[in-house]
Amino acid sequence: MATIIVEDCTGCGACVAVCPNQAIRAGEQLHVIDPRRCTECVGFFEEEQCAKVCPVDACLPDPDRQESEATLLARARAQQPHRVFPAPPPSRFRR
Numbered sequence: 125m126a127t128i129i130v131e132d133c134t135g136c137g138a139c140v141a142v143c144p145n146q147a148i149r150a151g152e153q154l155h156v157i158d159p160r161r162c163t164e165c166v167g168f169f170e171e172e173q174c175a176k177v178c179p180v181d182a183c184l185p186d187p188d189r190q191e192s193e194a195t196l197l198a199r200a201r202a203q204q205p206h207r208v209f210p211a212p213p214p215s216r217f218r219r
């Protein structure tokens with residue numbers, strides 16, 4: 125699942141800086157996550173950082189985009205080809 129930002133978002137921007145994939149931008153009303161960039165923080169952290177910092181719990185798993193850990197890790201590697209990812213990678217699937 126990619127993470128999605130729901131209508132409770134106040135636009136505070138706290139989530140933008142903590143995303144390891146630069147997947148979050150300000151939209152017209154809500155902030156928006158690009159699902160082509162979001163890895164659910166797989167490869168970087170044991171939990172979704174946007175959800176961790178969001179003061180109104182507006183970052184939620186998107187039930188319409190269910191993806192495996194392998195798919196998400198492959199995306200992280202593709203986006204940051206020079207990064208060395210630990211094995212096993214930090215992942216919400218392993219916490």
Ligand code: SF4
Pocket residue numbers: 127142143144145146147148157161162163164165166172173174175183
């Ligand atoms: S779950 Fe992680 S990778 Fe996805 S948007 Fe949030 S901070 Fe970025």
Ligand code: SF4
Pocket residue numbers: 129132133134135136137138139140155174177178179180181182183
């Ligand atoms: S941290 Fe939460 S409230 Fe703030 S911009 Fe991100 S999703 Fe919206």
